[in-house]
Amino acid sequence: MKLFDGGRAPNPRRVRIFMAEKGITLDIVPVDMGALGHRQPEIADRNPLRRLPVLELDDGRVITESVAICRYLEETLAPEPSLFGNDAFARARVEEWNRRLELNFYAAVAAAFRHIHPAMAEWEVPQLPEWGEANKPKALDFLRMLDAHLVDKPFVAGEAFSIADITGLVALDFTKLAKIAVPEELTNVRRWHADLAARESAKA
């Protein structure tokens, strides 16, 4: 298997953190997204959406989408400990929070970044700063809800670290580029973020 990687972008990082947590190493093919390498045939022929990361199996079949890649790597290379949950309820809880974090928080942070940051003007057409600004309060509303949820839990899905925590870490780190400050009073979110950032995998 080999992984076409996208460097610092959030979705490639999700998979690298997942691999670090599981102790998985793969052949890595670096792709320079700054030079639009993901729009060249090397990637476009493998993923019509021209996004990274992309996993290619030894038989040539391709898997895209970060969560699908993580699920496949876990199942085929390193099932335990599962980062998707160890029983039906835990799996539902992990999926619930991974989706909440992705659809309601990561998406809002990404929209604020892509529609406001000058460097994104050529990537996001039309770039609509008003839409970017509208997403900042959405992200903050979510963080306030999340802070109440985290008051009695070490991790977002409960007692065990999961892929939902990785989604949260990547999205929280992404707030800097989007110029969204996590309010000081959200002490549970800040504690959670600090704990995740201190893990060895966060360097990936």
Place this chain on the structure above:
Amino acid sequence: MKLFDGGRAPNPRRVRIFMAEKGITLDIVPVDMGALGHRQPEIADRNPLRRLPVLELDDGRVITESVAICRYLEETLAPEPSLFGNDAFARARVEEWNRRLELNFYAAVAAAFRHIHPAMAEWEVPQLPEWGEANKPKALDFLRMLDAHLVDKPFVAGEAFSIADITGLVALDFTKLAKIAVPEELTNVRRWHADLAARESAKA
């Protein structure tokens, strides 16, 4: 278990179609979203995001998010045939297409509806018609890519019907409200949509 249902809205419908495909029946608690029933304590106390559907287990625990609910119902009530895939590669493929359809198509259709339709002005604040319009070509670009993918497949993830097809059906039906017409020349998408709409489960 009981399911707090949201009527005609797309996410509640996803779960009802899934249940119909699996032959699962549950106690249903209807919630009138038109009367903002999902913002009342009955739902808000169970889901801080105040969205539907919501599954409540007999022990009082709650699962939200349509895909998390479907995964839990499949695993606990009706494992076979799996609508999430029968082996590691199939599960990755289903997740890949469910995500592609949700993040790149359903999201674009929903944005076009919520930011343009007059009935959504009080739901989507600020309502930004320019952002709604910007999503129509995104949805159409995705459908063109999807049409090429479907040329040699009965279902979006391959030979077997899956939850990704349900996401596709619900999103395609949603295009009417968003006033996005599926181009005549996308014959594979139109065939796929017609086949899914003809299934008994589509009435759910």
